[in-house]
Amino acid sequence: MVTLDQVEAMIQSELPDAFVKVEDLGGGDHLQAIVVSSAFEGQTLVKQHQMVYKAVKEAMATEAIHALALKTYTPQGWEKVNQAA
Known part of the structure; x- marks a missing residue:
């Protein structure tokens, strides 16, 4: 099993400027x-997800x-999402 902090670090190693928040949806592996x-x-949603999955x-x-x-x-x-909330 991997910790939430480790997953955040993996993503930030690939995307150094990223704000990352990881949550456990159950069982520690979801x-x-x-x-x-x-x-x-300028990236499609699919490309964005591929960038994260690579990490x-x-x-x-x-x-x-x-x-x-x-x-x-x-x-x-992200700013627009937070303004709407």
């Missing part, structure tokens, strides 16, 4: 991550992470 990065600008590829291959739900945002997109 996780959700919110990732905000300027690297997502956690090894943990997913060993099934330390069984499932990872993603919510990815550019900084401007």
Whole structure:
């Protein structure tokens, strides 16, 4: 099993400017991550998710992470989400 802090660090190693928040959805291996990065600008949602999955590829291959739900945002997109809330 991998800790939430370790998953955050994996994602930040691939996307150094990212704000990352990882939550356990149950069992320690079903996780959700919110990732905000300027690297997502101009990228499709699929490409954004691929960028994050690249960072956690090894943990997913060993099934330390069984499932990872993603919510990815550019900084401007994140600002809009927070203003609406």
